[in-house]
Structures are given as C-alpha cells and as structure tokens.
Amino acid sequence: MRLKALEVFVELGEAESFRQLARAHGVKASAISRQIEALEYHFRTELFDRNAEGITLTESGRLLLGYARTILANVREARAATDELRGLERGNVTIYAAGAPAAGILARVVADLHIQYPGLLFHIETASASNVFDAVESGKADLGLTMFSPETSKVEIRLSSYVEHKIIVAPGHPLAGEERVSLRQLASVPLVLAGASHGSRMRLNQMAREAHVLLEPVFESSSVEVHKELALRKVAALVLPVMCCQREIETGQLIALPFEERDAMITTVDLCCARGRRLSFAARKLSAAIGHALEGA
CATH class of the missing domain: 1.10.10.10 (Winged helix-like DNA-binding domain superfamily/Winged helix DNA-binding domain)
Structure with a gap:
C-alpha cells in the first residue's frame, strides 16, 4: 500500500x-x-x-x-x-480560515512570512467556523483561524484577540455622517449580510431580537469581497471588522462607523490547532506571525 x-x-x-x-x-x-x-x-x-x-x-x-x-x-x-x-527552514502548512480573518489578517501575514522564509509553502482554504474546526480536528488543517468558534474538547484555542464589528459604508451613504449607528438605524437601510447560519449573522440577529428590531438584508453572501463591492457601489451597508476593509478605509473609499455602545458587537478572532498535536516548523512560524498580527490589530 x-x-x-x-x-x-x-x-x-x-x-x-x-x-x-x-x-x-x-x-x-x-x-x-x-x-x-x-x-x-x-x-x-x-x-x-x-x-x-x-x-x-x-x-x-x-x-x-x-x-x-x-x-x-x-x-x-x-x-x-x-x-x-x-536545520532546514522549509515545510508545508495548511490553514483553514473564515472569510473575514482570511481577508483581514491572513493574506498580509503569509505574504510577509514568505519573504522571511521562502522555503515555506502555504495552503489556505476559506470555510465556515464549524468547517474550520472539523478540518483541524481531522488533521486536514494544521491551524484554523476563525471567529464565533464552536466549543469542542479536541481543538485547542492557541490565542484569541478581541475584535469589534462596525458598520461599513461608502462616503455619501445616508449613514456616513453619523458618529454612531443604532440597530434601528441599520435596519432602515439596504444591508448585505452573511447567510443565516453564519456566526456573525446569528449574533447580529440575536442582538436585533433583544432590541426588538427586524433586520432584513437585501443581499446575502458569504464572500467578504462581494460585501465590499456592494458597499463600494453605495447600494448597501455591511457589518464587518475594520481589518477586513483596512485598505479601502485607509484610501477613503469606505468609512467605518461604530455601533451605539448598547448595540456594540464584539467577538474574538481565534487561532486554533488540534489538541496534543505537535506543530511543524512551518505551522509554528505561521502561528507566531498571526499572533503578532492580532496583537497589532
């Protein structure tokens, strides 16, 4: 065999x-x-x-x-x-990541790490939080990077960093002049949100129920790029961590608005691995680099 x-x-x-x-x-x-x-x-x-x-x-x-x-x-x-x-600084590392962390952190981290360690090979898959954990648990992935992590005894959270979701809109959007945005204001404009089973959507729906607000998105998509494109075209507001739109915000193409304090949406970005499994040189280097990026996020 x-x-x-x-x-x-x-x-x-x-x-x-x-x-x-x-x-x-x-x-x-x-x-x-x-x-x-x-x-x-x-x-x-x-x-x-x-x-x-x-x-x-x-x-x-x-x-x-x-x-x-x-x-x-x-x-x-x-x-x-x-x-x-x-003593060879080489190897392969497979990481499964949810769309938001992949767009906001991972691409930048692996680009920098490749320059430092050209002998490393990276395999990156985007997946839902539950699929990220399944891949880590089964051995398909060395590392997982996600938000809204499910609880399991077979996967270890190596590190976590708090991240705040904000309302992202283009200049000129009806909400663009607000200092803070309430859930009720958010419900009054066209929205693009992740599907109903996505962790961020479930958290947002829970917040809306508690505030007695109905959020009905005009667009649903699991793609961060689709979210950003719809915001750039000024047809929808979206709810994402700032790190997912950092470049567009820095160039003035998009604006990040905080929720009202009572409506704040805060979660963690979690880096995980299989409990008890020894990490390779490549996985350890990627893990450390992600840790540094999360500290600066």
Whole structure:
C-alpha cells in the first residue's frame, strides 16, 4: 500500500466524484479508480458504493477515512520533524480560515512570512467556523483561524484577540455622517449580510431580537469581497471588522462607523490547532506571525 493511494482515497472521500478528482489532478478517471481498487484489495473490502448517481463511502470507507487522515497528518508531522532536525527552514502548512480573518489578517501575514522564509509553502482554504474546526480536528488543517468558534474538547484555542464589528459604508451613504449607528438605524437601510447560519449573522440577529428590531438584508453572501463591492457601489451597508476593509478605509473609499455602545458587537478572532498535536516548523512560524498580527490589530 502506498501513501499516494491513501491521499487519493481521502480526496475522493471528500469529492465523491472520480471525474471531478481526475480533472483536479489532470489524469484520467481510470487512474484514480486503480488507486482505489488497490486499497480495496489491500483491505479486502469495498470502500465506495458505486451506482448510476455516483459514489458514496461504505461503512468501511468511512472508518478508513478517519484513520487515513490521521496517518497522513502523522506523516506530514514526521517529515517536518526530520527537516527541522536537519536545520532546514522549509515545510508545508495548511490553514483553514473564515472569510473575514482570511481577508483581514491572513493574506498580509503569509505574504510577509514568505519573504522571511521562502522555503515555506502555504495552503489556505476559506470555510465556515464549524468547517474550520472539523478540518483541524481531522488533521486536514494544521491551524484554523476563525471567529464565533464552536466549543469542542479536541481543538485547542492557541490565542484569541478581541475584535469589534462596525458598520461599513461608502462616503455619501445616508449613514456616513453619523458618529454612531443604532440597530434601528441599520435596519432602515439596504444591508448585505452573511447567510443565516453564519456566526456573525446569528449574533447580529440575536442582538436585533433583544432590541426588538427586524433586520432584513437585501443581499446575502458569504464572500467578504462581494460585501465590499456592494458597499463600494453605495447600494448597501455591511457589518464587518475594520481589518477586513483596512485598505479601502485607509484610501477613503469606505468609512467605518461604530455601533451605539448598547448595540456594540464584539467577538474574538481565534487561532486554533488540534489538541496534543505537535506543530511543524512551518505551522509554528505561521502561528507566531498571526499572533503578532492580532496583537497589532
């Protein structure tokens, strides 16, 4: 059994499509199929149910998927440890991040870190808070960066930094001249907000219920870039941490307005890793760099 076959199996278990995975790797679907057949021969069991509608993991496949993720995470850790023992400042780090921290912190941090350590390779995925924690817990990610973190005993919060959400609008917007904005004022203008299941939206909805205010967004999107574009076009107000729009605010394209004190929306940006898992050189450097960025945020 080869590690490559396990890697293919994990990817296929998530994609559940031979063709989709083959296109991603630039190979024929038959090449992916042969890797899976070799694993099924090795473990003497079928790992996928195949039918006209596609493929799904069997019970044995779901069981192996958890073990395979752990094995691959341990192999990456071992490679990183041997590189470190040889004094090599290189390695790979995978981080899953929610959209707001990814836009506001992560891009700037990895750009600076690449200049300092050109031997490091970064794999960055954006995901919801729950998916960030799932990726860290399963070993798909070395680190996670998110807000509105769920509680779990298997993931450790390495550091947290308080962050305040503000109302972001373009100059000339009806709210632009206000010193502070209440929830009731916010409800009177077109809004762009994250989907109903997003942590920031749930917190905002809770605040609105307590204030007896109804917030009905005209636009819903999980993309920070879509939020900013709608604000720049002066068609909507949005609610985000300032760090997500720092460049546009510094150039005068957008304005950040605080909530009224009674309506303040404050949360934490959390950096997390799997409890008990040793971080590689690359993951430790990225963790430290994110920590410095959060201290200055």
